[in-house]
């Protein structure tokens with residue numbers, strides 16, 4: 001009888017995370033894929049990722065938010081009913097580490113982007129192998145739209161790391177607008193000297209377009225009025241891409257990254273005050289839900305819905321330093337931390353006919369799992385890199401088998417270069433954290449707190465205590481040896497595969 005804590009994992013390769021192998025489910029998933037290919041002339045699925053920014057685990061109706069928190073999300077809720085809703089999907093604590101983990105299948109200690117590059121910081125994805133490049137090598141058309149934020153330097157830009165085309169901005173929403181808004185930065189807006197000083201800092205002020213191997217062309221400067229329309233323009237670009245691809249034989253990978261709902265939110269005229277909450281953050285959630293609806297409708301109208309795996313998620317937990325321009329999570333703390341509130345994100349997979357409808361699971365899935373899983377669906381698993389450590393696990397059987405179980409045993413939490421915690425089953429063992437004041441249960445923000453180490457560790461039961469307030473360690477010492485072995489085996493991989501540091505975190 002399978003049990004996530006007592007069942008052993010199977011080794012895959014020296015450079016891969018060990019995983020559970022649910023033999024019957026692997027067989028069922030393989031039969032589905034073969035049947036799909038056989039009945040559709042060898043076709044492989046398209047992949048549509050809609051990655052939102054700073055949207056919380058609890059924001060959507062299907063996660064207990066929606067209308068209850070002043071922002072109904074009917075399209076996303078409907079999508080969840082057509083597919084698989086995960087309750088334990090893990091990002092990294094902030095934008096860039098998460099996005100780079102999704103792109104590379106590697107934890108930030110390996111790809112080296114431990115915090116977001118800001119205001120001209122150097123470094124990015126350069127030198128990594130991305131899922132976009134691997135899918136492209138396997139015959140996919142690769143399109144990136146919207147926020148990038150994995151380095152502005154030429155060799156880290158999307159069109160140099162695997163994408164055929166890019167239409168979006170290279171950095172993050174607040175960097176384009178914060179210093180232009182007199183409410184937040186009066187001392188800059190009303191000072192010509194400081195405005196010029198910021199304008200001369202070496203970061204891009206525009207949203208751009210680029211094609212594979214080329215240089216970026218500036219489309220438009222991202223002023224505040226321009227920013228209000230970005231999600232609409234990007235959605236239209238993706239809709240056009242999906243329409244164009246309907247007539248193309250190749251499968252495609254569309255990586256659509258919304259601007260919303262990262263602070264600060266300035267909804268366009270159509271969306272101002274549209275939510276019951278009337279707040280810009282909530283209005284933006286309505287717009288994002290509408291965009292998901294439009295993308296799905298476009299797939300339907302062009303006959304591609306049953307040939308497309310859709311994944312909707314968010315890149316980290318809510319940003320609480322900017323409350324009330326912030327998301328909702330029922331968990332402890334927020335973006336920037338390794339408490340559940342920082343890294344547990346909404347996650348909905350849909351592929352009608354292939355993923356059973358109305359499923360939900362608390363099985364572990366991490367952003368690193370995306371790369372091997374998508375390569376498996378593209379029947380290109382042999383392209384998973386062998387020259388570096390890949391933390392991701394192939395979760396194909398989890399997605400496709402009826403009542404599929406996760407193939408992942410451990411979730412590893414890192415705070416920069418400091419190992420923070422391990423989750424196995426419902427237990428989370430924490431050795432270090434950010435922001436351990438009692439008040440942080442109320443979510444003051446993960447970037448604000450101090451780092452803290454626990455000499456004996458703390459053990460939380462996430463089912464009994466999702467807010468991580470009571471260490472259960474002394475009552476549950478029976479788990480300790482297995483948990484510590486899990487940590488040791490993970491940390492030991494860095495001996496043969498040394499960590500990489502591009503942008504570090506001061507903890």
Ligand code: CA
Pocket residue numbers: 053054094095262315316
């Ligand atoms: Ca983010």
